[in-house]
Amino acid sequence: xxxxxxxxxxxxxxxxxxxxxxxxxxxxxxxxxxxxxxxxxxxxxxxxxxxxxxxxxxxxxxxxxxxxxxxxxxxxxxxxxxxxxxxxxxxxxxxxxxxxxxxxxxxxxxxxxxxxxxxxxx
Numbered sequence: 001x002x003x004x005x006x007x008x009x010x011x012x013x014x015x016x017x018x019x020x021x022x023x024x025x026x027x028x029x030x031x032x033x034x035x036x037x038x039x040x041x042x043x044x045x046x047x048x049x050x051x052x053x054x055x056x057x058x059x060x061x062x063x064x065x066x067x068x069x070x071x072x073x074x075x076x077x078x079x080x081x082x083x084x085x086x087x088x089x090x091x092x093x094x095x096x097x098x099x100x101x102x103x104x105x106x107x108x109x110x111x112x113x114x115x116x117x118x119x120x121x122x
Contacts, residue, residue: 005037008066023077034079037070039094
């Protein structure tokens with residue numbers, strides 16, 4: 001599931017969750033599925049310093065939305081947003097660093113005890 005979360009593969013993440021995959025399982029570096037989803041979503045955030053065509057911008061937006069959907073699925077399955085990697089970063093650190101407000105808002109909901117479905121972000 002790390003690979004699917006990393007790639008923003010919503011259908012694969014959903015299939016694996018439905019099959020009972022452990023949402024909080026971590027690898028030897030303590031990277032969980034949630035950390036894979038938020039950390040490697042960095043590649044899909046367009047840089048405002050580089051010229052982009054409309055096609056590239058639309059593609060980046062679609063890929064980013066798939067990562068946000070993966071984050072939502074993992075949260076709904078009970079992913080621990082406070083678990084940190086060996087480096088000390090948590091799931092919130094990566095999207096906060098790149099100013100990804102969609103992911104930051106989703107990740108703060110369990111901490112603030114707000115249901116994902118009640119947020120208006122679904």
